[in-house]
Amino acid sequence: MPGGVMRSPSTHRTRADDVYALVKRAIADFRLLPGDRFTEGDMAQRLGVSRTPVRQALFRLQQEGFVEVMFRSGWRVLPFDFARFDAMYDLRRVLESEAVRRLCSAGPDIDPAALDGLQAIWLCGVAERCADMAQVSVWDEAFHCTLVAAAGNDEMARVHRELTERIRIIRRLDFTKQSRVSATYDEHGAILRAILARQADEACGLLGEHIAASQAEVRKITLHEIHLARLRG
Numbered sequence: 001m002p003g004g005v006m007r008s009p010s011t012h013r014t015r016a017d018d019v020y021a022l023v024k025r026a027i028a029d030f031r032l033l034p035g036d037r038f039t040e041g042d043m044a045q046r047l048g049v050s051r052t053p054v055r056q057a058l059f060r061l062q063q064e065g066f067v068e069v070m071f072r073s074g075w076r077v078l079p080f081d082f083a084r085f086d087a088m089y090d091l092r093r094v095l096e097s098e099a100v101r102r103l104c105s106a107g108p109d110i111d112p113a114a115l116d117g118l119q120a121i122w123l124c125g126v127a128e129r130c131a132d133m134a135q136v137s138v139w140d141e142a143f144h145c146t147l148v149a150a151a152g153n154d155e156m157a158r159v160h161r162e163l164t165e166r167i168r169i170i171r172r173l174d175f176t177k178q179s180r181v182s183a184t185y186d187e188h189g190a191i192l193r194a195i196l197a198r199q200a201d202e203a204c205g206l207l208g209e210h211i212a213a214s215q216a217e218v219r220k221i222t223l224h225e226i227h228l229a230r231l232r233g
Helices: 016-028 040-047 051-063 082-105 116-122 133-150 154-175 178-196 200-232
Strands: 067-070 074-077
Touching (some): 016 040, 040 074, 051 067, 082 154, 082 178, 082 200, 116 133, 116 178, 133 154, 154 200
């Protein structure tokens, strides 16, 4: 297994979910690359934990499509399944578009104050925009989750939250360039203005374009980062 893959958790952080988070982060940061192989013993030794939480974490990652168990030869990191991520982005687009239509209809389940916080962040002047890409990434995720939650359907919001968690591993890459931060401010602002004006078709069109642009960007960045990581060896 490549050296320096991840830090060991403290003695109080030896549960399977901690190991899961560390290994998933190593995959997300391209410290574990598609095709890399390792054993449960390798991982347990590196993290300073027993093999039991490692095995539990790896089976969870296997269910999510990030690793696979190899007969008598440990585990292997799987290639990024872009078809699966594309399907999840499609579902995200469906959920968010329906939420936007409901918000524009201003039905009885809609909280009229739900979008106030989003306006404070995304409808500010250019000079007031945040330049911290990590912070904007957090706000971006919150923007989309808030739109769905504000639509008033708890089950829709739950499914969307779970979907958001699953695509976070690649979606965060959208905020590694300052140009994407500026584009996100512009696009979120336009979507919000259309919603506030009750222009459902306009808002859904802008939302779809915004999600598609992000989807294309993270695919391009993922392939580029894997290529650079392989060159570093």
